[in-house]
Amino acid sequence: MTPVVELDRVGHRFAAKGTAGTTAVADLDLAVRRGEFTTLLGPSGCGKTTTLRMIAGFLRPTSGRILLEGADATRTPPEKRNIGMVFQSYALFPHMTLLDNVGYGLRARKVPAAEARERAGRALELVGLSHAADRKPAALSGGQQQRVALARAVAIRPSVLLLDEPLSNLDARLRVQMRRELLQVQRETGLTAILVTHDQDEALELSDTMVILNGGRLEQQGAPRDVFPRPASRFVAEFLGYDNFPELPGRGPVTIRPEHVRLLPAGEREADGDTGLDGTVSAVTYQGAGCLVEAGIDGADGPGAAVRCLHPADDLRPGDRVRIVLPRRHLVELPAGEQR
Numbered sequence: 001m002t003p004v005v006e007l008d009r010v011g012h013r014f015a016a017k018g019t020a021g022t023t024a025v026a027d028l029d030l031a032v033r034r035g036e037f038t039t040l041l042g043p044s045g046c047g048k049t050t051t052l053r054m055i056a057g058f059l060r061p062t063s064g065r066i067l068l069e070g071a072d073a074t075r076t077p078p079e080k081r082n083i084g085m086v087f088q089s090y091a092l093f094p095h096m097t098l099l100d101n102v103g104y105g106l107r108a109r110k111v112p113a114a115e116a117r118e119r120a121g122r123a124l125e126l127v128g129l130s131h132a133a134d135r136k137p138a139a140l141s142g143g144q145q146q147r148v149a150l151a152r153a154v155a156i157r158p159s160v161l162l163l164d165e166p167l168s169n170l171d172a173r174l175r176v177q178m179r180r181e182l183l184q185v186q187r188e189t190g191l192t193a194i195l196v197t198h199d200q201d202e203a204l205e206l207s208d209t210m211v212i213l214n215g216g217r218l219e220q221q222g223a224p225r226d227v228f229p230r231p232a233s234r235f236v237a238e239f240l241g242y243d244n245f246p247e248l249p250g251r252g253p254v255t256i257r258p259e260h261v262r263l264l265p266a267g268e269r270e271a272d273g274d275t276g277l278d279g280t281v282s283a284v285t286y287q288g289a290g291c292l293v294e295a296g297i298d299g300a301d302g303p304g305a306a307v308r309c310l311h312p313a314d315d316l317r318p319g320d321r322v323r324i325v326l327p328r329r330h331l332v333e334l335p336a337g338e339q340r
Helices: 048-056 098-108 113-126 142-155 172-189 200-206 234-239
Strands: 005-014 022-032 037-041 063-068 083-086 160-164 193-197 209-214 217-222 262-265 275-286 291-297 306-311 321-326
Touching (some): 005 048, 022 063, 022 209, 022 217, 048 083, 048 193, 098 113, 098 142, 113 142, 113 172, 172 200, 193 200, 217 234, 275 306, 291 321, 306 321
Parallel strands (some): 037 193, 083 160
Antiparallel strands (some): 005 063, 262 321, 275 321, 291 306
């Protein structure tokens, strides 16, 4: 099946007078299948928004090709790409009703007035705001305004929906709610969607495919259930919350998540096959359901000299002696040379 969006060795360099410029994206290959929800994930400056803007047509690649529905669209202007886009800012017209805001893109595409009104109404119904069709944006909460922006993008029936960190301006609780609603809309409409985010929880919940970028280059891509337990590099591991990189005798570089480390009283021993290390608690942070405990490894020095553990009880204090257990099934091997 032909991908809806395909990037073929796409790159973009921002030119700067008198310099070689800055590479924002380099040799990026990506294929997005129909009906798939893809997230571009990474820290600020990794190239994810630049990639989204190239797909939308707002930036032209300095190398490579962009194909939409199998056709070369590298030089196709944005208005001819049949792409819907939702931004961080809601970009709603304050003087228009919600119905008119949602119908704006349809009118711009010369859709007959009656059809435009009917499609805009259905899009508002899809996001649960049909009862507020005659209101103005100022009467809505931030979450409701974001729903209107989503409805406007969906109403044009785009071949692909691009979302540029659309939930970043919402508070934490509303972000979780909106993630669920966004996924429901995408599943109900069957839209192909590409989301830019720096939030790993957002990517894990929404993605069929996660694409992790670092310095404009692809670090790892795949389904969340494949990427999360098996990070392909230290960068990916750190970005996904793997805090521990212990240096173990006779082993190459490894990592393990804090929730998988166990702390036993000093003198107790781990199960066969697991790695056990003697250590001393150096810090304890109470977190309600348990504690985040940092423990130094006896005789170790440097970056791998301590581990962090999510301990279920508030029974440890700095200076306590412990047995640090790294279960074999949760240790992730990293490429050679990754330890530092």
